Amino acid sequence: MSTAAPAAIRWYHACRVEDIPPWCGVAALIAGRQIALIREGEGEDIHALGNFDPFSRAFVISRGIVGDLGGIPVVASPVYKQHFRLSDGVCVEDAQVSLPVYAVRIEHGDVLVQLSH
């Protein structure tokens, strides 16, 4: 780790905005990693989080219900229903736990996700 080369950062094309139904998530496999792409609302507000649910240890975050808790946008794990904030991936029920969050850019309807490795 200490001798690792500077992380390579790149933008990956994941899908089109319309591939994600409004208020839904889909999973993408990008550079060997499972990413949950979640569309908040009907526009181009798309969030990229890790698809791994640390509570159930299954790759299912993209299949959770999207909504808000006290006005804060969240996705609920479909397994044991913990909520994760879309903005920073932090678990509402247990702030010690969080999902990785990735930068997203929309270009002409294309969803691009930034990954480092």
Place this chain on the structure above:
Amino acid sequence: MAQQRVVVVGNGMVGHRFVAEVVEQGLAQRLHLTVLGEEPRPAYDRVHLSEWFGGRSADDLSLLPSRDFYAANGVDFRAGAKVAAIDRTARTVTCADGSVVVYDQLVLATGSRPFVPPLPGADLPGCLVYRTIEDLEAIKARASGRRIGVVVGGGLLGLEAANAIRQMGLETHVVEFAPRLMAVQIDDGGSAILRRKVEALGVRVHTSKNTQKIEALDGDRLAMRFADGASLETDLVLFSAGVRPRDELAKQSGLAMGTRGGIAVDDACRTSDPAVFAIGECAAHKDRCYGLVAPGYRMAEVAVDHIAAASAPRTFTGADLSTKLKLLGVDVGSIGDAQGQTPGSHTVAFTDSVSEVYRRLVLSPDRKHLIGAILVGDGSLYGQLLTLFQNRIVLPEKVEGMITPQTGGGAKIGLKPSDLPDTAQICSCNNVSKGAIVGAIRDHKYTLVGDVISCTKAGTGCGSCKTLVKDLLHAELKAAGVEVTNHVCEHFKHSRQELYHLVRVHKITTFGELIARHGSGTGCDICKPAVASILASAWNEPVIGRKHAHLQDTNDRFLANLQRDGTYSVVPRCPGGEITPDQLIALGQVAKKYRLYSKITGGQRVDLFGARVEQLPAIWEELIAVGFESGHAYGKSLRTVKSCVGTDWCRYGVQDSVGLAVKMEHRYKGLRSPHKLKSACSGCARECAEAQGKDFGVIATEKGYNLYVCGNGGMKPQHGVLLAGDISEEQVLRYTDRFLMFYIRTADRLERTASWFNKLEGGIEYLRKVVIEDSLGICAELEAEMAHVVATYQDEWATAVKDPEMRKRFRTFINTDAPDPSIVMVPSRSQHRPAFWEEKERQLETVR
């Protein structure tokens, strides 16, 4: 102190109460109890005996908190032990089998026996009594295949017995010597209303009838001959004309008797022998025997105090005979001097022969206090009137306002929980004061009525004080600043029932419209599936259509059941559990092709596990090709209608149970409801399909079907209750339509029918009124709503595989067809299972 040997003769309700009191007071170490019960089983709830005919078993009626309650507390309980003699000099009790038990203190709780008038023919076969479970079994055996039953006695017990006869589907008659029903507890006005209501249920009432003899007719039928020359033919005569104390053992052993029978006791419940106590119906306190359970319980507690030499023993100084009952579904309440026999007393009465309600208040000569009351047809004021009576609370100026319709049905008689002193007795059955209830609420920070009831025992007797307990709780919560709501979640300030109503009334078809008009925010994993279910129940549009897909939990979104590793399981419908050999072969082929773990479910179908999201449409195409449909194992909807083989094959079957199960499953398949629905249909009384453990279940009878509702297996098993007996197939479907839609309308989210039922005010009688008698006038609507759902059914999987838009959603990854690399199977027995996390952790480290 040496352990005292206490022998309790009798294990009825009062005998059991004595033991329970010893245990609750922590005296079981000091007092060694031997309990001799004549009946073959430990104590059961005789007050609710008629529920045995409604489907509650002897076990359900048991008073023991657990099966091993006696043994676990060191009580030597002997069932079937009939006592033959007491030797007070030797201090021994001898049983009929010759065994001898020594006592230091003896407690007689022998109860009473039904009084059978000394008529010629009263001992003919078919002449029975109503007191024990064995009596019920004899009644049931006699009633089987017969038509008419007569109850002799129109009092409290007689009407209870009439209810039992009626529940077995017999034409029911009540014969009463007095000119009115319940002559002891209520007056002419109340009795007239009671009679009308009872007769409206089809029970024939014959008052002022003096039975002279009973004669045997051909074919073992019976004829009752009356003094006025009339007669009545019947198949069964049930004597329920009062009880007599069982005091013969005491009499033989030389104990003093009451002048009108019963074992004479003092305020400590001690008999003329200081080592012998008598409690309950066999005891005569001041020459009076009490035939109600509450005074018996008080006696049991008093006897425990004196036997254990408590420092401040309680005493029994007589009991109030106030009582509230539901007889044949009719509320009857009687408080204090109900007949107004106190000299100078005043009466205020209210009769409404349209809604069939009668209320009477008896006031003290100075009109300041309530000294008696009668309620018939609506008992909702009972708890409050009883509190006014027992606590001698000064009445308001205009007492008639308390019983007239403007305020009569409700709680507005000026009695607020906060007005009561802490010493006010709230539950007279278990002697629980307001102070004890409020203390429990504060100490344990209770917010649920059920918790308060199980902690304090208030409301576990006759139940009439439950409303008061609820009021006390709500007053406490309000005082503590706790808001009590049944809102679905933070996004809707409405209950599920209200949302359902809004959706229907405003013809709302999308979540967006509902939250915009009646909610706030964007929704969550609580309200979205709840609303999706409501929309589906009301309009029956495909749940994974574009409008609704985002509302669904993952199971409904992928029409399959999510398992722990992110794969899904698939359950095709097998209506009634029927499956053809070709379908079985096809299931095997699909399972093999897609490497699915296969298991038989409890609902008579096959579950195929381990399907990946992208495999689901292909799997279903193959299943649909051989005639399978979605089994909705993933939905809050009808699962299966399990069946036994019935008349098609079974030697014992009396109806075509599979045929009806198939019909029911096809009728209700796809119906979305507040929670899952399970059903079953048994072809005979052996009940092989376990219909009484289902949300709705049918058991075939010789004459048709018995329909049970609100049963449950799972976490808290509960038997279903009989909604209607011996009904036709057409009635089964009609009542089930109404029942299900009524449940869907009114239940909370994720509330199974059993818990819904347990909260339903008025219980089964109320449900019967709504579903069978259409008391709310909504049955036509309910049927129309069900008809819409039935007519618009479509197989969700057939729709999904045909629709390219929907089908596109069954992808694991949006950007590649690669399978999910995290799904790893390992061999298990002769099939496989998902690898546990430890087994696959290393290989997944990189992809997390």
